[in-house]
Amino acid sequence: MSRLVVLGAGISGHTAAAFAKRWLGSDHEVVVISPLPHYNWVPSNIWVGIGLMKPKKVIVPLAPVYRRHGIIFKQGKALSIHPEGGEGEKKPFVEMEWTAEGKVGTREKVSYDYLINATGPRLKFGATPGLGPDQFTSSVCAEDHAFETSKRVDEMTERMRRGERQRIIVGTGHGSCTCQGAAFEYIVNLEFELRKRGVRDKAEILWLSNEYELGDFGMNGLHLKRGGYITPSKIFTESLFAERGIDWVKRAHVTEIQKDKLHYKTLDGGEGEEGFDFAMLIPPFSGVGLLAFDKEGKDITDKLFMKNGFLKVDANYEQKPFEEWKASDWPRTYQSPHYKNLFAVGIAFAPPHAISRPRKAPDGTPISPTPPRTGMPSATIGKAVARNVVEMIRGETDHPKHHASMAEMGAACVASAGANPFTGTAASMTVFPIIPDFEKYPEYGRDLGFTFGEIGLAGHWIKILLHHMFLYKAKMRPGWHLIPE
Amino acid sequence: MTEEKKEISPYRERAKDQGTYATKPTAWTRFMRIFFPYQLWRFLVINIKMLRMISKGHH
């Protein structure tokens, strides 16, 4: 009997564990180690953050789901990976610390035959002084953050009802942030909600981000065929903001946040400050800080992980200028180059480089988005890696045969722009491939036949449908595996 | 009280101007975005486009 251990029960890890167990049956063990008792459908946190949904609507308790399907769940956080064993253990193992009630702080060594690291991002609020829900800004990156944010929105609404003007800033809290898409969804949803609450005229809303142009989204933007033109996403994003009366500051790196004011510098070397009454800013991400040791107990963290804490996989990490980046630099199997039984999926794998062109302010401060790894690719990668591991466990192959390169797959994204079944809208977008491939598609890097986008009520219905479908899938109810990633 | 909150940043001043130069949807476009029968049709079309794209990327 072999044992697969999955670290993290988020979008990629939960998908990997669920499919691996389904394919392996009871002949082998699947163990999930994750610190929270539940799975969070992160995209719907946006709606929690404006008060439209309670946190319990976006989470699924994991223990009963895993019990039903024979997956072993250890509620705790992984601390270190020991890919060669050690400390009296012959087999590779993970050292974890329990977080479940009654066992908090207890350490355990969990041995494995195969390991998938799906630990997602660490939210690095500490990167900017004053950033984060414990300081002066709000967040929607976790459902509990989003719930606190909704309370601040309610308080702000009350002040506006009393006639006070409120200054709102939404965007990125550091020059190296990714996940602009989430902030974009939040700003347009918040604007829609304030209109619904009848207080929009009292709100001054500002978008502030590290993107070179609006609509970059960390993907170097995208181009769409529309109305006889090939139009960059900048045009659509600016249009939506102009229509909604949202101002914007781009190319900005937030340097410090105080109680009601933030300071930033810009790519052109300028400096600015903005007063605010409410700010929701995405933090930069890094890996969660797992350590690694060899069998002698020597620290090999630098060998397995990049400096940013993401696990090195089968990517080309050679440092080279933007002009020389290639689609083929991106990983295909997500296998560690050092250990054949170690993989990383979702946000946990180290990307070879950014997707957007990297840029620096005159003083050398990088101000450009790092690469996003959204839900759809994260789950697709999780499933492909699970399939490879299953085939290797069964002895059908000694190397991963299924590929899931972000340079060979597309992504569908539905960005909510206002939640109402009759008057709501969402921007529905697809891109193919996610990573531009200028060798195959010389002009825009993408296949424009498969890259499209439009705003409308239909998108909102799709967003609702996705919410219910993916929560159903996460609960592993009958037929869950038929729902596409 | 908040009426006298001061804007200090030149970037904000510039930001206020930006909307003037952006493309804006006509009333017809805005109407079609939430016109129920048309959106039912778009619902179908978008789903098909997304499924087509998903099937292209699966290995």
Ligand SMILES: Cc1cc2nc3c(=O)[nH]c(=O)nc-3n(C[C@H](O)[C@H](O)[C@H](O)COP(=O)(O)OP(=O)(O)OC[C@H]3O[C@@H](n4cnc5c(N)ncnc54)[C@H](O)[C@@H]3O)c2cc1C
């Ligand atoms: C507000 C918001 C809105 C978004 N909207 C969209 C959207 O509309 N569409 C889209 O495609 N994407 C969206 N995304 C991105 C999407 O949520 C991510 O791509 C996705 O969650 C990444 O999956 P993951 O499994 O890598 O990480 P996560 O989903 O973050 O999961 C990581 C898991 O690892 C666990 N973990 C952390 N540390 C440890 C440890 N030490 N040991 C073990 N486990 C650990 C965590 O508790 C968690 O369970 C959004 C993101 C945000 C923040």
